[in-house]
Amino acid sequence: MNKTSLFEEHTKLNAKMVPFAGWEMPIQYTSVKDEVLAVRKKVGVFDVSHMGEFFVTGPDTYKFINYLVTNDIESPEMKKAVYSPMCRNNGTVIDDLIVYKLEEERAMICVNAANIDKDWNAIKEHKDKFNVKLENKSDSYSLLAVQGPNTVEALSGIGFSSEILDLPYYSCLETEDMILARTGYTGEDGFEIFANHSKTKDIWSKLIEAGVAPCGLAARDTLRIEVCYPLYGNEIHDEVTPLDAALKWTVKFKKGDFVGKKVLMDYRPKFRLVKLVLDKGIPRTGYEVVNSNQEVIGTVTSGTMSVTLEKGIALAHVDVSNFPEDDIFFVRIRNKDYNCTRQTKAFLTGSHK
Amino acid sequence: MSTNIPAELKYTSDHEWGKIEDNILTVGITDFAQSSLGDIVFVELPDVGTTVDKGGAFGVVESIKSVSDLYSPVTGEIIEKNDELESSPELCNSDAYGSWMIKIKISNPGELEELMDSGKYAEFCQTSH
Numbered sequence: 130m131n132k133t134s135l136f137e138e139h140t141k142l143n144a145k146m147v148p149f150a151g152w153e154m155p156i157q158y159t160s161v162k163d164e165v166l167a168v169r170k171k172v173g174v175f176d177v178s179h180m181g182e183f184f185v186t187g188p189d190t191y192k193f194i195n196y197l198v199t200n201d202i203e204s205p206e207m208k209k210a211v212y213s214p215m216c217r218n219n220g221t222v223i224d225d226l227i228v229y230k231l232e233e234e235r236a237m238i239c240v241n242a243a244n245i246d247k248d249w250n251a252i253k254e255h256k257d258k259f260n261v262k263l264e265n266k267s268d269s270y271s272l273l274a275v276q277g278p279n280t281v282e283a284l285s286g287i288g289f290s291s292e293i294l295d296l297p298y299y300s301c302l303e304t305e306d307m308i309l310a311r312t313g314y315t316g317e318d319g320f321e322i323f324a325n326h327s328k329t330k331d332i333w334s335k336l337i338e339a340g341v342a343p344c345g346l347a348a349r350d351t352l353r354i355e356v357c358y359p360l361y362g363n364e365i366h367d368e369v370t371p372l373d374a375a376l377k378w379t380v381k382f383k384k385g386d387f388v389g390k391k392v393l394m395d396y397r398p399k400f401r402l403v404k405l406v407l408d409k410g411i412p413r414t415g416y417e418v419v420n421s422n423q424e425v426i427g428t429v430t431s432g433t434m435s436v437t438l439e440k441g442i443a444l445a446h447v448d449v450s451n452f453p454e455d456d457i458f459f460v461r462i463r464n465k466d467y468n469c470t471r472q473t474k475a476f477l478t479g480s481h482k
Numbered sequence: 483m484s485t486n487i488p489a490e491l492k493y494t495s496d497h498e499w500g501k502i503e504d505n506i507l508t509v510g511i512t513d514f515a516q517s518s519l520g521d522i523v524f525v526e527l528p529d530v531g532t533t534v535d536k537g538g539a540f541g542v543v544e545s546i547k548s549v550s551d552l553y554s555p556v557t558g559e560i561i562e563k564n565d566e567l568e569s570s571p572e573l574c575n576s577d578a579y580g581s582w583m584i585k586i587k588i589s590n591p592g593e594l595e596e597l598m599d600s601g602k603y604a605e606f607c608q609t610s611h
Contacts, residue, residue, distance in 0.1 A: 157520065161520055161545070161546040162520075162546060347546070347547045350547070351547070411523065411524050411544050411549075413549060433547065434524070434544070434546045436546060463526075463542065
């Protein structure tokens with residue numbers, strides 16, 4: 130089992146550790162509720178060093194990445210970060226990732242821990258047609274996510290410069306020993322900080338000392354469900370396309386050729402991703418979604434008690450062919466069907482700018 | 483983990499407590515259980531009149547991220563349930579021994595002998611984490 134550079138810090142803080150994607154990760158420190166509220170109302174810090182970092186360099190850097198992923202990577206200006214699925218020729222999703230446009234001929238791609246090997250192989254496969262060099266630096270980088278409305282205050286308190294703190298949303302910046310981006314997975318304002326292990330330990334300790342709440346993966350999952358961010362393995366996975374998971378906005382057919390384009394152009398989605406709020410009961414991954422005739426029409430892909438709304442919330446895949454005309458949904462919990470309201474907007478919006 | 487284990491109660495290996503009064507067993511979850519579960523946000527209890535088997539699931543307690551079954555310490559009939567926990571599940575965290583869940587009319591008093599006393603349960607908690 131892999132351990133992040135902060136393993137001992139987590140132990141010192143009495144974190145509950147669990148195996149996750151081959152890593153021993155902190156799932157919670159104090160309570161999920163307190164950690165979620167810290168991020169929504171103040172500021173929290175997550176160790177997400179298990180994530181993978183690939184670097185692409187060379188004259189064809191952006192041409193190459195643009196061919197690999199579905200979103201448009203070439204049009205946004207330098208220093209932007211771009212979220213995108215990466216698909217197979219048949220349109221199914223290999224992973225979702227963020228591309229950081231560091232320099233004209235150099236980019237970093239941050240991928241999910243569980244998919245590092247799969248992504249690396251998929252990316253390598255297309256490399257020879259382009260003038261690029263690839264490096265997997267996942268072992269050299271740790272990653273912290275500092276999230277919450279008081280992020281700027283917290284980072285300025287430990288000496289981060291105004292050049293860093295003025296970064297616009299979804300932009301990135303490289304200093305001598307860090308790559309910083311105004312990105313995150315909570316819906317709140319925040320930064321993700323890629324650095325070597327000792328630098329990361331130093332930042333972590335300073336933030337904890339300054340009273341920033343250490344937050345675990347359980348809080349992170351609840352936070353991302355509240356703002357309806359997809360999770361690889363749940364809303365998107367090897368068997369679905371981005372068009373099955375409300376990610377049409379990330380598939381840019383006008384940008385030129387990319388892996389999966391041909392299939393996706395004519396693809397008719399099998400699923401529609403819906404957002405459900407329950408009056409009572411807590412939906413969980415795998416629970417059935419049923420219509421008013423008690424027929425099963427879908428599956429909950431992510432469910433939790435929302436700490437912020439104090440209600441059960443779910444993201445669910447509903448079969449397009451059985452989508453109910455009356456727009457009425459129930460979630461089946463232990464053989465009982467619980468009333469839901471379908472929402473078109475995210476369950477809540479955070480403080481990100 | 484330090485945990486509160488009142489001497490006057492009986493315990494199960496599923497981390498439930500029981501209080502015996504005549505032929506009625508009052509059941510809840512222990513301090514150890516509430517602390518391991520974390521913030522309890524949902525409690526589902528059986529209807530009065532339902533019969534339960536020893537070791538059978540009688541209800542569910544959910545935290546933000548987990549679902550756990552509740553197992554009956556004895557066989558019998560549910561004669562009362564604590565409706566307050568359905569609207570205020572967090573009471574299980576703040577007052578585990580004050581937050582009784584169900585009262586069971588005991589069918590087979592012999593089953594009570596299998597429950598642990600506080601000393602034995604304390605030992606059990608030591609070895610189960």
